[in-house]
Amino acid sequence: MLHDWLGPGWSGFHAMNFFLLSLIKSGIVAFVLLTTLAYLQWAERKILAHVQIRVGPRRVGPHGLLQPLADVIKLMTKEDMIPSHVSKLLYLFAPFLAVSMALIPIAVIPFGGQVEVFGVKTWMQLTDLNVGVLFILAVTSVGVYGVALAGWSSNNKYALLGGLRSSAQMISYELPVALALAAPLLLVNTLSLRHIVEGQAGFYLGFIPRWSVFQGPWPQIFSFFLFLIAAFAETNRVPFDLPEAENELVAGFHVEYSSMKFAAFFMAEYANILTACCVGTLVFLGGWQPLLPDSLGGQFIPSIVFGLGGAISIFHGLNPARKLDRYTLPAFGVIFLGIAALFLIPILQAILLPLFWFAAKVGVLLFVFIWVRGTLPRFRYDQLMRFAWTVMFPIAMVNLLITGLLVALTS
Amino acid sequence: MPQLNSVPLSWYLILSAILFGLGIAGFLFRRNIITVFMSIELMLNAVNLTFITFSYKLRQVDGHIMSFFVMVVAAAEAAVGLAIILTVFKNRQTLDIDEVESMKY
Amino acid sequence: MDLILFLVFAAIAVGCGINLVVQTHPISSALSLIGVMGSLAILYLLLGAEFLAAAQLIVYAGAIMVLFVFVIMLLNAGAERKPASRSYAKLFGVPLLVVFLGLIAYIVQTFLPKTEGVQFGKFTGGGAYEIGIKLFTDYLLPFEIVSVLILVAIFGAIVLARKEID
Structure with missing residues (x-):
């Protein structure tokens, strides 16, 4: 019966195993x-605070580490209001x-290569699609409707303006995002995210990683910056956060939302940022490929980083x-040293x-997103559009042409 | 009775016909220019489904190319068409097809 | 599995299509159309057209329909007023449409060999690679013509939109 349902090639045991593993x-x-x-x-709150020479959250838990939990509880227990003037279903x-x-999109993002845990070989990825990059572009482009519909259904002029701007x-x-992504894809010749990363393995001269940003014949460094800038706009982040500009539009498209529905938009924004950073990492920065080869001690870098972190924490804990x-920093130091030791096994x-x-x-990349938010002022709307069409688009186009030409000439 | 793991090819074509019919109905019944325009898009989508179904039947990718072209033309059409709709609305403050009739007389 | 997926998404497509026609508010119609396009993308996947399924979502749902929604929001288009004089269209149109669909269904059922069934994974020629090869060899001239068409459309849209600003 199960065989009939799933089609050929699906013996019961295999299917069961696959489902369990996927689950x-x-x-x-x-x-x-x-x-x-x-x-x-x-x-973000901590880094922004330090950029602006403040301390940031520190009341809930050590260094404010329990703040997210407190925020979640706050948002969940707040009154969930539905204003009377909204169009309810869409709202x-x-x-x-x-x-x-x-x-x-997180479903197609690979976090690492093939691993073997308890005798089961699996990829550190939920699923690999032949058209992985296109899938991410498709799903994120459908995400626009969330913002646009929120703006429209709120029946509020600020929300509507935010929704319009966002769409x-x-x-x-x-x-620009699609054109910037297309150029490195020409180098690796595939749309599957796993194969994209595998195409960036290895080193030039033994120490320069063959990531797309360094890979010949035409290093994709321009493409990378174009992608990053466009990703700021796609995720509605400062300096392109016009859909939710606080001082012009109150809060833009989510002005009428409260409680968990507001939190949903918040979560969507962060998830979008995370996706953008993951895609940037996979396509341009070589995914899980190391910065240094093992021959130069690349496998010790994590231990060194965490060990240093632990040492600094303990030092500051002893001189508080x-x-x-006096109590929190040594604890963190010990944890970091423990992680450093884990990386040596x-x-x-x-x-x-x-x-x-x-x-x-x-x-x-996430740090860059937050750093830029702390540094740059907001664009004006006409500047934003002019920037997209007269700067980003031509540069992306020329970059794609040069990449295509050089790839065709050298292959 | 068809098997659970395969769908008769004709069902795809009938689905496409139903969608095309709905597109025609929307085109004829609705009076809002934008909705009429969207009905045309629905018809184009229905045709795409037919192309891809036959592409599957013949095991050729040519049908995919055709629907790719349809998509591109639809994009061009949407850009120009919506610009025209904007101009019409600007000049007449209405989106009702029946009220845009000065060329009739 | 294939049959269930087909039935579910075909039902969604038809339901959204009917909703497009009966809704009077353009934004409801636009959302129904997005629903149709989304479920059609799944059906394309079942037919082995993975590239087109992605293109369907990117181009249709992600660009064209956003433009529609944008214009509807920009013009703040309300629900259309019901015209009274159109009842005869429904009186004759709907039965005629049903007859037309019945005819097509009959013809399709009679002339297509009934043995052929669509199975997921039987045809894998719809990837980006195959489409790219075909597009830039056999269909190069149409491709170039279409790109010129796009260029003309851009000019047209700019000219029309510019008039509006003055």
């Missing part, structure tokens, strides 16, 4: 993803659409600037190293 993987990915999203917000549908379309901005910047630090290295490199690159 476990989805569970892990969903848990990590949601935790990351929650702590991304903590990291309820919009946040749902926004958050689901923001979370779906115009997102279709304009989808073009604040009273509380050969069996775990095979699993942890790719994850470390992937997380490190994504983390750097």
Whole structure:
């Protein structure tokens, strides 16, 4: 019966195994993803605070580490208001659409190579599609409707303006994103994200990684910056956060939303940022490929980084600037040293190293997102559009042409 | 009774016909220019489904290319058509097809 | 599995299509059309057209329909007023449409060999690679013509939109 249902090639045991494995993987990915999203917000508040010479959240838990939990409880227990003037069905549908379309792309993102856990070989990826890059572009482009519909259904002029701005901005910047992504794809010759990363393995001269940003014949460094800039616009971030400009539009498209529905938009924004950083890492920065080859001690970098972090924490814990630090910082130091030790165990290295490199690159890009938010002022709307069509688009086009020409000449 | 793991080819074609019929109905019944325009898009989509179904039947990719062209032309059509709709609305403050009739007389 | 997926998404497509026709508010119609396009993308996947399924979502749902929604929001188009004089169209049109569809269904059922069934994975020629090869060899001239068409459309849209600003 099961055989009939699933079609040929699906013996019962195999199907069962596959389902179980997928279920476990989805569970892990969903848990990590949601935790990351929650702590991304903590990291953003902390980093922004330090950019502006403030302290940031520090009341709830040590260094404010329990702040995300407190925020979640606050948002969940707030009164869930539905204003009387909204168009109800779409009003309820919009946040749902926004958050689901923001979370779906994570399904095709690979976090590492093939690993063997308890004798089961599996990829550190939920599923690999032949058209992975296109899938991500498709799903994120459908995500526009969440914002646009939220703006429209709120029946509020600020919300409507935010929705309008967002839809115009997102279709304009989808073009540079697609063109910027197309150029490195010419180098690796595939649309599957796993193969894209595998195409960037190896080193030039023994120490320059063959990531797309460094890869010949035409290093994709322009493309990378174009992608990054356009990603800021696609995710509605400063300096392109016009859809939710606080001082012009109150809060833009989500002005009429409260409680969990507001949180859904918030989560969708962070999930979009995370997706953009993951795609940037995979396509341009070589995914889980290491920065240094093992011959130069590349496999010790995580231990060194965490070891240094642990040492610094313990040092500051022993010479505390604040009273509380005497207890928290040594604890963190010990945890970091423990992680550093974990990276030295050969069996775990095979699993942890790719994850470390992937997380490190994504983390750097996320930091850039937050850093830019703390640094740059907001664009005006006409400047935003002019920038897309007269600067980004021609540069992306020329870059694609040069890449195509050089690839054709050298292959 | 068809098997659970395969769909008769004709069902895809009938689905396409139903969607095309709905497109015609929308084109004829609706009075809002934008909705009429969307009905045309629905018909184009229905035709695409037919192309891809026959592409499957013949095991050739040519049908895919045809629907690719249809999509491109639809994009061009949408850009120009919506610009025209904007101009019409600007000049007449209405989107009702029946009220845009000065060329009749 | 194939049959269930087909039935579910075909039902969604037809339901959304009917909703497009009966809704009076353009934004409801636009959303129904997006629903049709989304479920058609799934059906394309079942037919082995993975590139077109992605293109359907990117081009149709992600660009064209966003433009429609944008214009509807920009013009703040309300629900259309029901015209009274159109009842005869429904009186004759709907039965005629049903007859037409019945005829097509009959013809399709009679002339197509009934043995052929669509199975997912039987035809894998719809990837980006195959389409690219075909597009840039056999269909190069149409491709170039279409790109000129796009260029003309851009000019047209700019000219029309510019008039509006003055």
